[in-house]
Amino acid sequence: MARKIPVVENILNANDRLAAENQSRLDEFEILGVNILASPGAGKTSLILRTLGALANNVRLAVLEGDTAAVTIDADKISDLGIPAVQINTGGQCHLDASMVQAALAQFDLSALDCLIVENVGNLVCTADFRLGTHINVLIASIPEGDDKPYKYPAIYRGIDALIINKIDLLPYVPFKMDYFLRGVEALNPGLVSFPLSCSSGEGLDSWIEWLEKQIRMRRLA
Amino acid sequence: MARKIPVVENILNANDRLAAENQSRLDEFEILGVNILASPGAGKTSLILRTLGALANNVRLAVLEGDTAAVTIDADKISDLGIPAVQINTGGQCHLDASMVQAALAQFDLSALDCLIVENVGNLVCTADFRLGTHINVLIASIPEGDDKPYKYPAIYRGIDALIINKIDLLPYVPFKMDYFLRGVEALNPGLVSFPLSCSSGEGLDSWIEWLEKQIRMRRLA
Numbered sequence: 001m002a003r004k005i006p007v008v009e010n011i012l013n014a015n016d017r018l019a020a021e022n023q024s025r026l027d028e029f030e031i032l033g034v035n036i037l038a039s040p041g042a043g044k045t046s047l048i049l050r051t052l053g054a055l056a057n058n059v060r061l062a063v064l065e066g067d068t069a070a071v072t073i074d075a076d077k078i079s080d081l082g083i084p085a086v087q088i089n090t091g092g093q094c095h096l097d098a099s100m101v102q103a104a105l106a107q108f109d110l111s112a113l114d115c116l117i118v119e120n121v122g123n124l125v126c127t128a129d130f131r132l133g134t135h136i137n138v139l140i141a142s143i144p145e146g147d148d149k150p151y152k153y154p155a156i157y158r159g160i161d162a163l164i165i166n167k168i169d170l171l172p173y174v175p176f177k178m179d180y181f182l183r184g185v186e187a188l189n190p191g192l193v194s195f196p197l198s199c200s201s202g203e204g205l206d207s208w209i210e211w212l213e214k215q216i217r218m219r220r221l222a
Numbered sequence: 223m224a225r226k227i228p229v230v231e232n233i234l235n236a237n238d239r240l241a242a243e244n245q246s247r248l249d250e251f252e253i254l255g256v257n258i259l260a261s262p263g264a265g266k267t268s269l270i271l272r273t274l275g276a277l278a279n280n281v282r283l284a285v286l287e288g289d290t291a292a293v294t295i296d297a298d299k300i301s302d303l304g305i306p307a308v309q310i311n312t313g314g315q316c317h318l319d320a321s322m323v324q325a326a327l328a329q330f331d332l333s334a335l336d337c338l339i340v341e342n343v344g345n346l347v348c349t350a351d352f353r354l355g356t357h358i359n360v361l362i363a364s365i366p367e368g369d370d371k372p373y374k375y376p377a378i379y380r381g382i383d384a385l386i387i388n389k390i391d392l393l394p395y396v397p398f399k400m401d402y403f404l405r406g407v408e409a410l411n412p413g414l415v416s417f418p419l420s421c422s423s424g425e426g427l428d429s430w431i432e433w434l435e436k437q438i439r440m441r442r443l444a
Contacts, residue, residue, distance in 0.1 A: 040261040040346050040375060041367025068347055071373050092377055094316065094347035122374070123347055124262050125290055125316035144366040144389065145263025151293050152344070153262060155314055167366065173395055174422075200396075 015130055018098035022105060022133025029110040032219040033118065033134030034212070037156060039149075040122030042142035043166040045074045046199035048117055052083050054209045059216055060114045064088065064104045066096040066121045074119065084108055095126040098133055115216050124149070128156040136161040136215060143167040147176045150184030157185055163194040164208060169201045237352055240320035244327060244355025251332040254441040255340065255356030256434070259378060262344030264364035265388040267296045268421035269430075270339055274305050276431045277337075281438055286310065286326045286340045288318040296341065306330055317348040320355055337438050346371070350378040358383040358437060365389040369398045372406030379407055385416040386430060391423045 026033045038044045052061055062084040065075040070089045078085040086107045088100045101118065108116070118134055120127045139160040141149055144167060150157045157163075163185060178196075185192060193211065197204030248255045260266045274283055284306040287297040292311045300307040308329045310322045323340065330338070340356055342349045361382040363371055366389060372379045379385075385407060400418075407414060415433065419426030 039263065039344065040371055041364070067374060069374060069376050073370055073373060092347070094345070121347065122261065123316070123345060125314070125343065125345055126348060142263070142366070144364070144392065148295055149262055151295060152289060152291060154291050170366065170392065170395060173392060 015098045018102055019131035019133040022098055022101050023135070025105060025110070026116065026133065026135070029113065030220045031110060031113050032115045032136070032216045033132070034115065034215075035118045035120060035132050035134040035137045036140065037120050037124075037127050037137060037160070038122060038140035038142070039124045039145060042122070042140045042145065043164075043199050044119050044122065044140055045077065047140060047164060047166065048119060049077060049081070050199050050202070050205055051117070051209065051212065052078065052081055054205065055115075055213060056081070056083065059213065060112055062086075062108050062113050062116050064101065064116060064118045066090060066100070066119055068092055068094070068121055084113075090121060094121060094123050095130050096120050096132060097130045101132045101134075114220065115212075124153040124156050128159055135219065138162045138164060140164040140166050141181075143170045143176050144174050146174075147178070147181040148184070150181065150188055154188050157188040157192075160189065160192065162211065163189075163192055165194060165196040166199055168196050168204060169198040237320045240324055241353035241355040244320055244323050245357070247327060247332070248338065248355065248357070251335065252442045253332060253335050254337045254358070254438045255354070256337065256437075257340045257342060257354050257356040257359045258362065259342050259346075259349050259359060259382070260344060260362035260364070261346045261367060264344070264362045264367065265386075265421050266341050266344065266362055267299065269362060269386060269388065270341060271299060271303070272421050272424070272427055273339070273431065273434065274300065274303055276427065277435060278303070278305065281435065282334055282336045284308075284330050284335050284338050286323065286338060288312060288322070288341055288343045290314055290316070290343055306335075312343060316343060316345050317352050318342050318354060319352045323354045323356075336442065337434075346375040346378050350381055357441065360384045360386060362386040362388050363403075365392045365398050366396050368396075369400070369403040370406070372403065372410055376410050379410040379414075382411065382414065384433065385411075385414055387416060387418040388421055390418050390426065391420040 065087040075087040137160045195208040287309040297309040359382045417430040
């Protein structure tokens with residue numbers, strides 16, 4: 001008679017297990033975790049500063065800053081606004097992972113927060129592969145990067161819950177076919193919500209802020 | 223009496239060994255290998271197309287295109303110019319490595335080339351860690367990415383031989399302190415040669431083309 005082989009299903013890898021722990025911890029305190037992804041210079045810090053400016057009166061926010069070097073340029077800007085900020089220096093690593101986020105979570109007073117924004121390392125490839133335990137992934141595309149990015153970096157577009165299209169104030173000065181760009185996005189992530197805006201002029205920010213505030217409210221009712 | 227422990231020095235890792243093999247192969251044919259690095263959308267393909275346009279009459283060029291997906295947008299543009307092009311699909315990997323380049327080298331008629339341009343994956347972090355066997359590393363920074371990139375992504379600035387500062391036509395429309403940017407570069411890579419230019423308007427391209435042509439000439443005399 002053939003021996004029965006034990007089958008163990010749904011084994012999480014180490015990172016996914018830590019990510020699940022992080023998410024439980026955020027859920028315990030009804031905190032929405034938001035992972036902000038983008039290539040270098042697309043406007044992660046600008047978007048976060050704008051978001052803090054618009055929401056800080058209604059929502060208790062904190063920011064976790066990922067950087068590949070021990071430079072606190074971004075964390076300082078957030079701290080200057082009186083918002084709790086923790087910096088993770090990845091030591092040259094190209095992405096945040098769940099263990100880094102877990103270590104940083106211990107630095108916050110979670111009982112005093114409604115939303116934790118995580119600024120990932122500027123990278124369109126590696127960051128797509130590592131769950132952090134946040135609830136939503138937001139990608140920032142940027143007009144001067146060009147309209148072919150969904151076609152060239154498909155993996156990251158598949159895994160996101162919202163798309164910011166930043167620097168629309170530069171549309172008159174660079175070639176960018178919005179139709180072509182959005183067609184690429186739609187093929188990879190049908191029905192994805194997107195927010196064309198400019199962190200520089202402020203145009204279009206309202207819709208993003210409204211959407212994010214709704215996600216935070218829904219989390220607290222969940 | 224203490225036993226003598228054998229010490230083996232200068233062991234190359236697997237990638238570096240293949241990179242050295244690639245470089246020997248290029249040297250055998252007096253070909254200059256140029257590795258083009260940048261974040262997504264900084265203008266790698268635009269710079270390559272401009273460079274091919276300016277040099278193709280004097281220099282026998284070929285291009286090796288690195289992409290994370292099986293999309294031939296860039297390789298097609300180069301092929302349309304009648305320039306030999308080979309695409310490497312990294313299958314989601316965040317950088318080219320020496321083994322990928324070695325496989326691609328076999329696709330070219332090296333006896334018919336003076337210069338091989340390698341377009342790496344758009345990534346400011348991981349690409350810095352993998353030697354390919356090319357002779358010079360050229361980084362493209364881009365004005366709309368912002369002036370703080372040398373401070374945030376220092377590793378890649380340390381390992382380059384020339385810096386292109388692209389999209390200077392956008393300087394009137396975005397905040398970018400050139401002094402601050404160049405101070406960061408100088409601290410990481412003293413005396414680095416840099417070329418502010420616009421692949422869109424063509425301004426500043428001449429100095430880059432002249433410099434590159436000189437590197438190609440020097441290689442053939444070496």
